[in-house]
Structures are given as structure tokens and as C-alpha cells.
Amino acid sequence: MFDAIIKFVREQYATNDFVPLHAPVFRGREQEYVTETITSTFVSSVGTFVDQFEHDVAAYTGSARATATVNGTAALHTALMLAEVGRGDLVITQPLTFVATCNAVAYCGAEPVFIDVDRATLGLCPHALAKWLETHAFVGDDALCHRKSDGRIIRACLPMHTFGHPVALDEMVAVCALWNIALIEDAAESLGSLYKGRHTGTFGKLGTLSFNGNKIITTGGGGMVLSGEALGSRAKHITTTAKRPHPYEFDHDEIGFNYRLPNINAALGCAQLEQLDKFICAKRELASRYRELLRSSQIRFVEEPENCRSNYWLNAVICETKAQRDAMLKATNEAGVMTRPIWRLMTGLSHYSNCQRGDLSNAQWLEERIVNVPSSVLPEGSL
Numbered sequence: 001m002f003d004a005i006i007k008f009v010r011e012q013y014a015t016n017d018f019v020p021l022h023a024p025v026f027r028g029r030e031q032e033y034v035t036e037t038i039t040s041t042f043v044s045s046v047g048t049f050v051d052q053f054e055h056d057v058a059a060y061t062g063s064a065r066a067t068a069t070v071n072g073t074a075a076l077h078t079a080l081m082l083a084e085v086g087r088g089d090l091v092i093t094q095p096l097t098f099v100a101t102c103n104a105v106a107y108c109g110a111e112p113v114f115i116d117v118d119r120a121t122l123g124l125c126p127h128a129l130a131k132w133l134e135t136h137a138f139v140g141d142d143a144l145c146h147r148k149s150d151g152r153i154i155r156a157c158l159p160m161h162t163f164g165h166p167v168a169l170d171e172m173v174a175v176c177a178l179w180n181i182a183l184i185e186d187a188a189e190s191l192g193s194l195y196k197g198r199h200t201g202t203f204g205k206l207g208t209l210s211f212n213g214n215k216i217i218t219t220g221g222g223g224m225v226l227s228g229e230a231l232g233s234r235a236k237h238i239t240t241t242a243k244r245p246h247p248y249e250f251d252h253d254e255i256g257f258n259y260r261l262p263n264i265n266a267a268l269g270c271a272q273l274e275q276l277d278k279f280i281c282a283k284r285e286l287a288s289r290y291r292e293l294l295r296s297s298q299i300r301f302v303e304e305p306e307n308c309r310s311n312y313w314l315n316a317v318i319c320e321t322k323a324q325r326d327a328m329l330k331a332t333n334e335a336g337v338m339t340r341p342i343w344r345l346m347t348g349l350s351h352y353s354n355c356q357r358g359d360l361s362n363a364q365w366l367e368e369r370i371v372n373v374p375s376s377v378l379p380e381g382s383l
């Protein structure tokens, strides 16, 4: 089976060279726009491409506002600050995620609580969340949600749309509303993914995107905070050193951050966004070919959840056993076809090992079996 996968991947990318897991493609107006920033000298924190990129991402996602940041981690940190996550607070998230999700919580002086994922979506499970809250939390006289054991405030819930597959958002929204917990979506991997026709990252109080080099579109490095109008203005303010507008005076009214996305990066983003729908088509085509390849195999292809349109950013398969996974990783990588296991659970990292956790059986089961397979946008000749 591994030989068939290796052969298949080589055919898709029409190459006998090394095949990376995910490489960016620049087939649009990238050169033109980036050159424009150099010609105009506006390469840095001010420029028309930043405004255009924010406007275009807001329009694409249907978010009232989109605020550009220097990377996705900074977008998460900003979103958590806007949800008033502070020292001593708790934030519920999933153990199966990229470390940035938890690091942003830690930057706020808050602590993650790990709740299990759903095997179908790979993301935070709303039923596990509801069950954990019923046992471990209460809504106090202050209308806030507290942990029973020590009274600490459970301020936010931060699900992540793994590899572009949306979590069960209707249920997630309902549970968070019932317990008065702010919902923030880490949509770093799910630009272009829809849940019941609506864009991920727009269901909660705030959502965040990433435009790192390995994401579906890239700005080199970059991120975005999705929000309503009022929070959008706050996001802009605290990510631009909290400077009050004035033609020449320096007046900063709180501790702000320099989390601005440079104009040269935004130029790349504008050109990439113009191609996003094409990229999604190419990715969905590749996904359907992987599905066909694995139809009668014991290795299961990860499909988009019901009622969703996934961007299939990074394709994944589920092996039957850890031994099979290890054999697949070895065979493919030795053949120059890059594959990778899913992240280690966050509870396995020393700095998050003491955080509270619910039952994590699904996350543990998936951790031992998931392999990501090459997923770059297919060459035009292969479509």
C-alpha cells in the first residue's frame, strides 16, 4: 500500500524529486504587487495593501472586520486579549493542536484546560465540553463561568479547525452561550472552509487566521483577527502600539503591541487571495483522488465533516495501528515523499503537562494514527 501511495503522490506532482508536505505556489500577481511596494517605498507598517488585504479578507469571510497581524500567533494573542482573557483565567481548548493555540493562552497569564476532540472532525468535541462543564463548572452570581475546584474564571473556549475541517459549530456556539464562555475560533488552518455555508472563524466573538508559509495562502508570515465592528477597532488599536491618531504627536493611551503586518507582506496576501478559490478547487480535487486511492485500503482518508465544505488544506489519513503509522512514515520519507505524524498532544509538553484535562481517549487514539500526506496545490498540468 505504501508503494502505491508513493507512486500516486509522484504522479500528482509529476516529479521524481523530493515532494514536500506543503509548498506555497505563486501563480498570480505576487511579483507585480510586491514590486509596487518597493517602487513606492511603502514596504513597512503603513500602506494601501494592508487596508486592501483587510478589506478583501473581511469580504471573503463575511466578517464585519478583519485586522491584519504579523503572524497567526499574534492574532490569537490579540483575540484573547480582546475577550478579556487575563491572569489566572482558564481557556478551554483541544490537546490536539499546533502549540501556538496554547502559547497564546499562556501569553495572557491564563491556563489552558484540555477537552477531548471528536473523531469525525478532529476538533474540540461539544459533547465532551458540555459533559466536562456539567461536572467541573458553575455560572456564578457575576454571570461568569467558574471552575468548581478553585473558583477561577473559565473565560473563553478556543476550538481549532484541524487541517481545515470545521468543528461542530452549532453545538459549540450553543454550549458556550449556555455557560457564558466567549467562543474564539482558531481558524488558522481553515481559510475557505465553510460550516453550513458560513465561513469558519465568524461563529464566535472572535476568529483568527494565519498566513504562514505552509498555510493555504501565505504572506510570508502573517495573520488576521476576524471580529465585529467594535472589537475590530480595538484590535487595530492594540496591534498598532495603541497610538491615538494625530498627524505628528506620539500619544499612546495603553500598553499596545507592535503586531502590524508590513505592507510588503500584505501585497503578497492580496495576490494570493485572488487565487484562493482556485487553490481550494485544486485541493478538493487532490482530496478526491486520495479518497479514491484509499477506497478499499485499511488506511482511512479523513473526509470533511457533514454539512461542511472543507478547504482540505492538509490531507490526512488514519492508520489502523501505531505500528502501521510508523511503517508508513518510514517508507514514505525514505522514498523522498514527505509525510508527518500529527502533533504530540499538548498535555505531553512539559509546560502544559500540569493543566487540567478531561478524558482524552479520542485525542490519544488519533495521536497514534494520523499521518499527513503531501497536499500542495497541484501543478496546473495535473488538474
Ligand SMILES: *Cc1c(COP(=O)(O)O)cnc(C)c1O
Pocket (backbone or CB within 6 Å): 071, 072, 073, 074, 097, 098, 100, 101, 160, 186, 188, 189, 210, 211, 212, 222, 223
Ligand atoms: C499556523 C497555526 C497558527 C498560527 O501560526 P503562525 O505561524 O504564528 O502564523 C495557530 N494555530 C494553528 C492551529 C496553526 O496551524
